[in-house]
Amino acid sequence: MKPQDPIRTDMVIVGAGPVGLFAVFEAGLLGLSCHLVDNLDRPGGQCAELYPDKPIYDIPAVPVCTGQELVDRLLEQIRPFEPVFHFRQMAERLERTGEGHWRLTTSAGTVLEAPVVVIAAGAGCFVPRRLPLPEAERFEGRSLFYAVRRRADFAGRRILVAGGGDSALDWLLTLEPEAEEIALVHRRDQFRAAPDSVARMRELVDAGRARLIVGQIRALEGEDGELRAVRIRTKEGEIVHPCDRLLAFYGLKMELGPIAGWGLELHEGLIRVDTEAFETNLPGVFAIGDICWYPGKLKLILSGFHEGALMAQKAFRYCRPDEKLVFRYTTSSSELHKRLGVRS
Amino acid sequence: MTIRVHVTDREGQLHELDAEPGWTLMEVIREAGLPIEAACGGCCACATCHVYVDEDWLGRLAEPSEEEQAMLDEAFEVRDNSRLACQIRLDESLSGIRVTLAPEF
Numbered sequence: 001m002k003p004q005d006p007i008r009t010d011m012v013i014v015g016a017g018p019v020g021l022f023a024v025f026e027a028g029l030l031g032l033s034c035h036l037v038d039n040l041d042r043p044g045g046q047c048a049e050l051y052p053d054k055p056i057y058d059i060p061a062v063p064v065c066t067g068q069e070l071v072d073r074l075l076e077q078i079r080p081f082e083p084v085f086h087f088r089q090m091a092e093r094l095e096r097t098g099e100g101h102w103r104l105t106t107s108a109g110t111v112l113e114a115p116v117v118v119i120a121a122g123a124g125c126f127v128p129r130r131l132p133l134p135e136a137e138r139f140e141g142r143s144l145f146y147a148v149r150r151r152a153d154f155a156g157r158r159i160l161v162a163g164g165g166d167s168a169l170d171w172l173l174t175l176e177p178e179a180e181e182i183a184l185v186h187r188r189d190q191f192r193a194a195p196d197s198v199a200r201m202r203e204l205v206d207a208g209r210a211r212l213i214v215g216q217i218r219a220l221e222g223e224d225g226e227l228r229a230v231r232i233r234t235k236e237g238e239i240v241h242p243c244d245r246l247l248a249f250y251g252l253k254m255e256l257g258p259i260a261g262w263g264l265e266l267h268e269g270l271i272r273v274d275t276e277a278f279e280t281n282l283p284g285v286f287a288i289g290d291i292c293w294y295p296g297k298l299k300l301i302l303s304g305f306h307e308g309a310l311m312a313q314k315a316f317r318y319c320r321p322d323e324k325l326v327f328r329y330t331t332s333s334s335e336l337h338k339r340l341g342v343r344s
Numbered sequence: 345m346t347i348r349v350h351v352t353d354r355e356g357q358l359h360e361l362d363a364e365p366g367w368t369l370m371e372v373i374r375e376a377g378l379p380i381e382a383a384c385g386g387c388c389a390c391a392t393c394h395v396y397v398d399e400d401w402l403g404r405l406a407e408p409s410e411e412e413q414a415m416l417d418e419a420f421e422v423r424d425n426s427r428l429a430c431q432i433r434l435d436e437s438l439s440g441i442r443v444t445l446a447p448e449f
Binding site (some may be wrong): 046050051054123129130131132163164165186187188190192216250251253254299 | 383387389390392416417418419421422447448449
């Protein structure tokens with residue numbers, strides 16, 4: 001890959017969950033601009049991915065809101081600061097530049113340079129849950145997939161799709177016309193996917209164009225990474241289902257990922273920070289929200305907001321070493337009103 | 345009254361834990377430092393507190409909700425006695441319950 005010209009900004013935030021979003025606000029009040037990197041395809045992190053419809057009761061002055069409402073409100077709050085999002089990419093590499101800044105490279109090849117990097121990555125990045133079978137690794141990327149990257153990998157194949165959610169059913173319906181044959185394996189005859197997709201899947205099954213197997217995958221068979229059959233445990237006993245492509249959707253899991261190799265001091269898998277500025281052992285690299293650790297740390301969204309506010313104070317000194325930081329309130333400061341786009 | 349919970353870990357080691365009424369089974373296991381991920385913190389939004397409930401105790405629990413079933417869809421090695429520990433709220437009637445941690449994944 002040809003190295004890209006780096007994008008220069010004040011602050012690169014890893015993770016676009018609630019704490020990363022609010023960090024944009026606190027940085028923005030101080031006149032700092034931010035770029036955010038997230039492996040999901042939209043902002044919100046766990047709030048949007050795990051519990052968009054679940055109520056949250058412990059946000060100060062918001063008696064109740066859902067995960068998604070919290071994200072929507074934060075996005076509205078930070079809009080004046082025009083954050084730039086880089087979705088569907090993982091923060092992969094962190095290096096010091098010659099001028100003492102940080103260069104962060106993502107899995108998509110985006111290169112960002114800034115005096116400050118803020119890790120607000122929660123419990124890590126969301127990645128597909130892998131099939132927990134010892135033999136799975138031999139097939140991954142060749143005949144076992146957790147996402148469809150190239151449709152051509154599936155055309156003319158005998159495909160087995162595993163799962164009961166929207167991803168599983170959507171791909172079953174999409175790939176059916178071009179598959180040699182296609183089957184769906186799910187542990188029960190009920191599906192949490194959209195009712196319309198479930199109805200269409202059942203039509204295909206009734207028409208004999210797809211097979212539905214109620215059961216759970218037990219083992220994979222094949223040689224040299226090429227799948228030949230999948231053993232499935234059903235109520236009636238174990239069956240061997242011949243197929244040469246397995247597309248498995250067991251949801252997403254969170255893992256620390258490449259951050260673990262950045263030379264950060266860790267404490268039980270979390271990043272150790274000081275409680276004055278939430279800075280890590282690497283100067284100019286901060287960690288806030290669920291991913292940071294200090295004595296007394298609580299994994300609460302509100303703690304992450306506080307951590308972001310204090311972080312921004314020190315981040316300002318890295319970004320604007322020659323400027324004086326004057327502490328101001330949003331209530332009264334015309335300077336802050338200007339940044340917020342408020343007409344005073 | 346404290347509630348006694350018997351947990352078998354993935355190495356087959358038995359742990360006897362004490363809980364207060366109102367705790368969830370996941371909380372008891374997590375607070376004891378046993379390896380249960382409980383990624384979502386107990387709001388039935390993941391499947392990382394998957395346990396097998398001893399058959400003798402299974403019938404004394406309320407049926408799993410559709411929400412819990414939907415999350416178990418994302419677990420592996422799901423059996424008829426599979427439950428999410430965060431969805432089991434303990435009271436005196438459950439003192440003595442026996443569970444086994446499901447494989448991690």
